[in-house]
Amino acid sequence: MSLPSTPRPHVLVTGASGLVGGAVVRQLRDRGQALTAIDKFAGAIAGVPVIDCDLRDIHRLHAIAGGARTNAIVHCGGYSGPMVGRENPYDMIAVNVTGTANLLELARVGAYGRFVYCSSMSVYGSTTAGPVGEMSPLSPSTVYGATKLAAEQLVLAYAREHGVDAAALRLSWIYGPDRSTACILRRMIDDSFEARPTRQDWGADFPRQYIHADDAARAVLAALDTPALESRLYNITGESLVTLGDVAALVREFLPAADIALAPGAAPDDDYHHQFDTTAARRALGFVPEIPLRRGVETMVAELRRRRAEKNVRPC
Numbered sequence: 001m002s003l004p005s006t007p008r009p010h011v012l013v014t015g016a017s018g019l020v021g022g023a024v025v026r027q028l029r030d031r032g033q034a035l036t037a038i039d040k041f042a043g044a045i046a047g048v049p050v051i052d053c054d055l056r057d058i059h060r061l062h063a064i065a066g067g068a069r070t071n072a073i074v075h076c077g078g079y080s081g082p083m084v085g086r087e088n089p090y091d092m093i094a095v096n097v098t099g100t101a102n103l104l105e106l107a108r109v110g111a112y113g114r115f116v117y118c119s120s121m122s123v124y125g126s127t128t129a130g131p132v133g134e135m136s137p138l139s140p141s142t143v144y145g146a147t148k149l150a151a152e153q154l155v156l157a158y159a160r161e162h163g164v165d166a167a168a169l170r171l172s173w174i175y176g177p178d179r180s181t182a183c184i185l186r187r188m189i190d191d192s193f194e195a196r197p198t199r200q201d202w203g204a205d206f207p208r209q210y211i212h213a214d215d216a217a218r219a220v221l222a223a224l225d226t227p228a229l230e231s232r233l234y235n236i237t238g239e240s241l242v243t244l245g246d247v248a249a250l251v252r253e254f255l256p257a258a259d260i261a262l263a264p265g266a267a268p269d270d271d272y273h274h275q276f277d278t279t280a281a282r283r284a285l286g287f288v289p290e291i292p293l294r295r296g297v298e299t300m301v302a303e304l305r306r307r308r309a310e311k312n313v314r315p316c
Contacts, residue, residue, distance in 0.1 A: 009113050010034040011224070012070040014103065016050045017043055019179050020118055020171065023217035025050075036068040039077065045211055055099025059105055064145030070110070074220055075103050076118045078151075081267070083182045089143040096147035097154070104158045104166070115155070115166035116223045118216075121209075121237070121273060123149040123170060130274030132242075133172070134233045141271055167223045170224055172237035172276060175296065176213035177303040184244060185210075188251045189301055192258035193308060202265040203244035207274055210247075211238040212291040221287040230284035238289045241275045250294055254301045292309040 011028060015021035016037035018212040021311075025045045028035045037045060042052040052059050064070075078096040079085045085092045100117065107115045122145030123138050142148045151168075164217050175185050184203065191198040219236040223229075248260040266272055281287045291299075 007225075008033050009072035010036070010068060010070050010195055011072045011074055012065050012068065013037045013074045013076065014053075014055060014099075015039060015118075016045055016048075016078075018076055018080055019176060019181075019213045020216045020220070021074075021076035022046075022178055023176070023213045024076060024220050027214075027217050027221055036064060036070060038064060042061060055102060058102040058105065061102055062109075065106055065110065071112050072114045072116075072224060073107055073112060074105055074116045074118075074224060075142065076220075078136075079144060079147070080163070081120075081181055082122055082142040085144070092143055093147055096144075097150045100151035101154055102285050104154055104164060107164050107166070108158060108162045108290055112222055113165055114224050115158075115164055116220055117151065117166065117168045118220065119152050119168040119170045120145065120148045121170050121172045121235070122271065123152060124271070124273070126272040127274045131277035132274055133277040134231070134234070134235055134280060141298060145271075152233070165229070167229050167232050167234065169219055169223060169234050169236045169281075170210045171216050172211050172235075172273075174213050174216050175210050175300065177300050177307070178213065183298070185247055185251070185300075188248060188258060188260055189255065189304055191260075192255040193304070195257070196259070197259040198248075199261055200244075201263045202267055204248075204262040204264045205266070206244050206267050206270075207241050207273060207280065208244065208247070209237045209241045209273060210293055210296070211236065211289060212296040215289040215291050218290065219281065219285065219287045222281075223285045226285050231280055234281040234287075235276045235278050235286065236281055236287065237276050237278060238291075238293060240293050242293060247293075247297075250297045251301070253294075254298050 018041040037050045038053040043050045125139035125141040
């Protein structure tokens, strides 16, 4: 006689309108799991209503989570990269650090189950050599990276001191058709659609390790589902370390008319990263990315082309 399966938790997803948060919402919905989606702006993701909530408003967080009988949290919310909010670092700190503290306190007071925090490879700063594992030196070069590291430390401290069952996933450069913040890959595609040249005086030999948003969401769900966490920190990224010149070549493969010219040299405002080691995520979470970069670019081009065609259709 088989034992009854443990019911899946009701998950509170923050940053539900963002790139990773939206992918998490869709995947939870597709597997029929109960969830509550929140973001700074109300709306809907794939038919799931998104409730407006500022992460700094701890009283509203408690009201929403309590009303929904939440018992797990996936925290994707906050400022989403070092290119966002540079002009207002104080607000970035309030949202990324205090907002995370509010959610951890919610989990502590409510005695929730799993808490999954979406951190960033920006906690490493520029690396000196690879492979870069979770115990490699941490030296963020931006306020954004410092906020992600501070939030990580809160996650670890709440786990140690208060028993919150938490994990932090260090996500690399995330791409996909729903990305709205600055992204050279998206710019190359959009420029080609508009018959504009893409010109950049750096980057041809600059390395990046991309992960598709859908794979990032799969990693989040793996961390949510794993019965017992082996560690609290996991690198999450795709398999390939490529240069932006390689990315340009992939875009040209699917958009032959793309006019892209990148000069050599490092990105002026970005960290230089070597290959990240994802052994821990493979072993403990069973996470292996499913979308190679070539296929991800191909499907991204196709989806953005479809959306442009749909937008340009005029009713009779």
